[in-house]
Amino acid sequence: MAVVSLRNVGKVYPSTTRDGTSVTAIDGVSLDVEAGDIYGIIGYSGAGKSTLVRLVNALERSTSGEIWVNGQNIAALRERDLRTVRLGIGMIFQQFNLLGSRTVARNVAYPLEVAGHPKEQRAARVAELLEFVGLADKAGSFPDQLSGGQKQRVGIARALATQPSILLADEATSALDPETTHEVLALLKRVNAEFGVTIIVITHEMDVIQTIATKVAVMDQGKVIERGPVFDVFSNPQAAASARFVSTVVKGVPSPNELAVLRERHLGRIVTLAFRDSAVDQKAVFGDLSAAGVAFEVVYGGINEIQGRPFGHLTLALSGADPAIDRVLAQIRTLTTVTEVR
């Protein structure tokens, strides 16, 4: 069952200037997030992804469409009624947004205070959460005494305090260095696996999607232009923007510039082969080439693994007699996609 379901959601900011042009931040987005998903939403800045995630806990109100969260259409609720809904949705932020006037423990306790938990219960829960994020020894510290990664772990502990079923991560790792990013992502993975929390991750880094997401939606100009299981989008992106994102982490098909260099360096024919999952048997492909007496050299490409499934592209420079090459390529075409680039 979808725990978050957007139906044709729109968000239009009214004009702030006299010319009366309003700004459409979200343009008719429909999206289903199933329980247990780690759903990645990726897009360039200004694509509307942050606005979209803020609609899910109504930090911003939609101007059209329906937003179903745990079976309730929150687009129809008043601000007062939203407070109980928000207790079921945790949120972490790019700038962590911890209360500087409170210790780590009291930051984590804050949602529990809001929810009206008695004091003794709060202390026990806070200790449990700080243990979970590995900051039990920092309970009495203030946020400005922590590193970025530690701050985000406090943010995660705080977001989980009231045991929400959904966690929203708004560019949660964008202010962190690569190593800390992976620590925080690993923690989010544990949150998903151990507590069954559905996570919606907003990011502009494909690496984040590759590391933790199970599904991904690509946003551009307020619209979702592509969506699907992460493996599908990575191995076979449809939209141009998706392909650009994928190319930031996946070395696949050579770009026209790279191809020009390759052509200069290798005089024979050049082909790109797609390897997708275990459906394509690399051994068979290379076996065929050798059997046909065609020498080959791998000149570009890479094999990646997304959620345990390998995929990738290899570009080969072939040398041998043309008829032999034609024959063997025809043979390989029955196994996988072959693109001849020269």
Next chain:
Amino acid sequence: MDALIDLLPELWTATYETLYIVALTLFFGGLGGLLVGLGLYLTRAGSILENKSLFFVLNLLVNFIRPIPFIIFLAAAQPLARAVTGSGIGNNAIIFTIALAASFAMARIVEQNLLTVTPGVIDAARSVGAGPLRIIFTVLLPEALGPLILGYTFIFVALVDMSAVAGYVGGGGLGNFALQYGYRQFNPIVTWAAVLLIIILVQFVQFFGNWLARKALRR
């Protein structure tokens, strides 16, 4: 010098009166400033209780009253002071008028200090279901406490200044003392004694305010 020694009892009374006026105006003016400042902050565009017309009115009111020189404001607000306190002169009328003027001056300082609180922290509080009142008391005021203390220290000095001017309309205090016994009697030593006391008072309060703000900011 002998004149000053003879006037010592009056000097102590005047000091006490200044402290009395400043303490009460700090309380009422500070409270008024906090309320109007919060009103400005909360109703401005994009804030949690956004209300364009209320913000417009508050903003206009503050901009209207703040530039009026206090000695003119004192005269202009006299009918109002009479209506509220029953008299247009004397300490009560003075306290009312100073508190009123200070409210609007303080409102801007409060507003500016609240604006230094990162909007993201308010988002975080909203995201866990905190309502506006809770946000004010658990996020806005604690997060801005250090600068707010410095703001109140700043306004304290302005209050001492205003209380001295109030000597003109029958208020007591060191300002009145300096006018009556120093300036009008051509006795600069008496005037300087009042000045010295005010300097000591202000230094002491500024020192205390800085210390308190440092404690609030933990630096």
